[in-house]
Amino acid sequence: MRGRTNNLTIGERVAWYRYRRGLSQEVLAGLIGRTADWLGKIENNRIELDRLSVIKSLAEVLDVSLGDLLGEPGLLDWNGDSGTTTVPALRAALMNYRALGPFSGGPETGPSSVAVLRKEVEALWDAYQDSRFAYVTGRLPELLHRAQAATDHHDGDDQDQARRLLGLTYQLAATQLTKLGESDLAWIAADRGLTAVRPTGDPLIIGSLLRSVGHALHATGRYSEAVRLTEDAASYLEPHLKHATPALLSVYGTLFLSGSMAAARANDAATTRTFLAAADHAAGKLGADANHLWTAFGPTNVVIHRVATAAELGDLQVAIDLGPRVDTAGLPMERRVRHALEVARAYSSWNRLDDAQAVLLDAEQMAPEQVRHHFLSRQLALTWVRRQRGKPSAELVGLAQRLKVLD
Structure with a gap:
């Protein structure tokens, strides 16, 4: 399908698939409890x-x-960060049979020390939070190879440390692939990460990886399962919270933020509120915004998720009242831009198109790759073009072309 419907809005894709399935608007609308008039407006x-x-x-x-x-x-x-090596190389690394059995064979130069490997993992996670998606994707295959080699080579405490770093590398792969829409590969990466780190019994890394499993479930629309995962993962972590480090508290709170999005997408407002309250409590105990284990967790991220879940539940009043007032300047770029997309969505839903377009253009300036690869930005830009009664502005056309939704 890639490329065949790139220049269609989501509503136009619905019509495209409806025709292929031989369904009338009346039938399709009835199957989801809507009216044909509603569906016609969606498709147009x-x-x-x-x-x-x-x-x-x-x-x-x-x-x-x-x-x-x-x-x-x-x-x-x-681009200059990725060269000509992107997702296919990462797919090949994830499908490397050596990760499935008792095989060895690291780099010819020998496996990395734990200290060197840690610096490499930290640097690539930092690049992800800077929204350098091509850079991260292009370097993950080699990092996975080196982390696996270190795990195979070392023993004792060094091996456990290498396993943790391998798990975090797989988590980064899962997180990055989710952002790129490669949900099946993200699931494989998250599963591999849990397999790698499970022998350590480390609740911090295991909990962090469970969050990525939740994201993979989100990406395939399995929202109810993601809600259950949040509950199960929280139950797993709770016995370790009596003397929780700030990092473990951050992972625990972030699990609830992820779960709140799943609950909102499952139209479960009560569970959404429960999860947000649990996250807010954890953020209160943490005391301030932080970025332990790249969670960007703290009070501000909780408010960001209040806005995003409100939009998912259709409560645009909350999104428009709260969203623009959130100060995200102290958060990593990835979080700042993701929130900006929610603000643009809220403005657009209230027909404040100039404000919405300004927010989206600012976000694109900050993180063009992230904006390019999110469905909200593509949907907004193309819908704005379609709704123009006259000729769209050069600025809007340029935005749509850069997002690859307009030729």
Whole structure:
């Protein structure tokens, strides 16, 4: 499907698949409890379709994946950071049979020391939080190879440390692949990470990886399962919280933030509120914004998720009242830009298109790769173009072209 519907809005993709399934608007709308008039407005871009719970319902009835309607995965552009090595090389690394059995064979120069490997893992996680997606994707295959070699070579405490670092590298792969719309590969990476770190029994790294499993479930529209995972993961971590480090408290709180998004996308407002309250309590105990184990967890991230979950639940009043007032300047770029997309969505839903476009353009300036690879930015830009009664402005056309939704 990649490339065939890149220039369609989500509503237009719904129509495209509906025709292929031989369904009338009346039949498809009835199957999801909506009216044909509503569906007609969706397909003609008169109503924005940006709530994932609704998109998932349509995908299920049309028997397509959530990614098919969102237009994912997108092709990762070659640039100075990536060269000509992107997702296929990472896919090959994840499908390396040596990771499945008792095989050895590290780099010819010998395995990295734990200290060197730790610096490499930290540097690549930092690059991810700076929204340098191509840079991270291009370097993950070799880092996975070196981390696996270190795990195979070392023993004792060094081996446990190498396993933790291998788990964190797999988690980074899962996180990055989710951002790129490669949900199946993200699931493989998260599973491999848990397998690598389980022998250590380290609740901090295991809990961190469980968050990535939740993200992989989100990406495939399995929201109810992601909610259950949040509950199970929290139960696993709770016995370790009596003397929790700030890092463990951050991982615990971030699990609830991820779960709150899953609950909102499952249209479960009560569980969304429960998870946000649990995250808020953890943030209060932490005391301030922090970035332990690259969680960007703290009071500000909790507020960001209040905005995002409100938008998913259709409570645009909360999103528009709270979203623009959140000061994200102290957070990593990835978090700042993700929140900006929510603010742009809220403005657009309230027909404040100039404000919405300004926010999206600012976000693109800060992190062009991240904006390019999120369905919200692509959907917003293309919908704005479609709704123009006259000729779209050069600025809007340029944005849509850079997001690869307009030729």
